[in-house]
Amino acid sequence: MPYSLSNHPHHHDHQPAHGHSDVPSDPALRTKALESLLTEKGLVDPAAIDAWVEAYEKKIGPRRGAQVVARAWVDPNFKGRLLRDATGAIETLGFLGREAQHIVVVENTPAIHNLVVCTLCSCYPWGLLGLPPRWYKAAPYRARAVIDPRGVLAEFGLALGDEVEVRVWDSTAELRYLVLPERPGGTEHLSEAELAALVTRDAMIGVAKAGALREGRA
Amino acid sequence: MNTIHDLGGMHGFGAIAPERDESPFHETWEGRAGGILEVMTFPPGFTVDRFRYLRETLRPDLYLVQSYYEQWLYIAEQVLLEAGMISAEELARGKASPQSTKRNDSMRADAVWDFLHDRAHSGRPLAQAPRFTSGQRVRARNMQPAGHTRLPRYARGRSGMIVSHHGGHVLPDASAHGKGDAPQHLYTVRFAARELWGAAAHPRDSVHLDLWESYLEPA
CATH class of the missing domain: 1.10.472.20 (Nitrile hydratase, beta subunit)
Known part of the structure; x- marks a missing residue:
């Protein structure tokens, strides 16, 4: 069993790497020691770690979600299916998988603004947005998004009027939420690929509007 | 378990700190x-x-x-x-x-x-019919398990409305402790912000949680 303050008086015996102060050592050194131990025991292949890192650094990221959003903006049939059965609609694009098995897409409109959080841990649609940004996993966002969503949005530069309804989605199960942002005005002439470039990671979490931030922010 | 991971609704953690052009890994x-x-x-x-x-x-x-x-x-x-x-x-x-x-x-x-891209997921077919239907008023139970649960403290004892049903899903409270999948019907429940946070909350706002059948009772 893992140690805890309350029921395991001998936790030093299980946590020698943490030393007598109970403060863990430098995570970089700890990681190196663990990788080396597990490699020696055949419990991990360093090349598989390389492949995992490369997948999330180079291949699986918010461009996937942006593609889904842009298609919904140009194809009403796809959008209809996406809002009814996002998992089925996205399956054809090959984006489902780890932390993206059951997808729910919620649509922003002039009257409704959606915001996604995971107060209990850091649930996030990896298959559509890649790994979550640090602020999404940190205490301030997880604590405040449910009790003060308008304050959170204002901090991100998004001031919503009283007439707008804010719907917060706390990801407590394996459903993963993606916000379908409003299509920005004046984009009628843009291609699907050009539209996708306007869709930021933040817009798909619900802390920004599409096209509201400079390119590269997401 | 009632510990610090259950952060929803807490004060004192300060401002959110978004970074520009953040990479997936900082080091x-x-x-x-x-x-x-x-x-x-x-x-x-x-x-x-x-x-x-x-x-x-x-x-x-x-x-x-x-x-x-x-x-x-x-x-x-x-x-x-x-x-x-x-x-x-x-x-x-x-x-x-x-x-x-x-x-x-x-x-x-x-x-x-x-x-x-493996498609193994937490959905499990269930023979028994769901206890609740969309539109029904429910209350999240006042339960304080010492083990794993996915019912945050801020929703316990609060009333809301079922907005959708997602079939059977593995119950984390069992699965985290070697007790098998123990699947139950899973629902999305809408709680009015005022029900959760009191009169100071915005009257239009709401928080939605995905909750298993045993977390809920009729309201």
Whole structure:
């Protein structure tokens, strides 16, 4: 069993790497020691770690979600299916998988603004947005998004009027939420690929509007 | 368990700190720690719910100061220690004991892409009919389990409305503790912000949670 303050008086015996102060050592050194131990025991292949890192650094990221959003903006049939059965609609694009098995897409409109959080841990649609940004996993966002969503949005530069309804989605199960942002005005002439470039990671979490931030922010 | 991971509604953590052009990993070790916990060999029967539970067992004072991937390191160590796959001595020395036998069945690099797109999921068909229907008023139970649960404290005892039903899903409260899938019907429940946070909350706003049938009672 893992140690805890309350029921395991001998936790030093299980946590020698943490030393007598109970403060863990430098995570970089700890990681190196663990990788080396597990490699020696055949419990991990360093090349598989390389492949995992490369997948999330180079291949699986918010461009996937942006593609889904842009298609919904140009194809009403796809959008209809996406809002009814996002998992089925996205399956054809090959984006489902780890932390993206059951997808729910919620649509922003002039009257409704959606915001996604995971107060209990850091649930996030990896298959559509890649790994979550640090602020999404940190205490301030997880604590405040449910009790003060308008304050959170204002901090991100998004001031919503009283007439707008804010719907917060706390990801407590394996459903993963993606916000379908409003299509920005004046984009009628843009291609699907050009539209996708306007869709930021933040817009798909619900802390920004599409096209509201400079390119590269997401 | 009622500990610090259950952050919803707390004050005092300060401003959110978004970064411009953030990379998935801020330092090389973060990617290595993340990768270890994803592609290492797990003990039989290990579940994502056990993973989340182990993160919750991190001492609250450490939980608040450790970064996400530092917490993952803790989880990886705990998984392997509690399964006896590594010993505390080995972990301390970063070296396998001379008695240790080397396995050769860990995930290979060429299997990682398929692993990331594997469709194994938490949905489970259920023979029994759902107890609640969309539009029905329900109350989240006042329950305080010492083990893993996905009912945050801020919703306990509060009333809301079923907005959708998602069929049967593995129950984390059971799965985190070696008690099998124990699937139950899963619902999305809408709680008015004022029901959760009082009169100061915006009258139009709401919070939605995905909750299992045993978390709910008719209101």
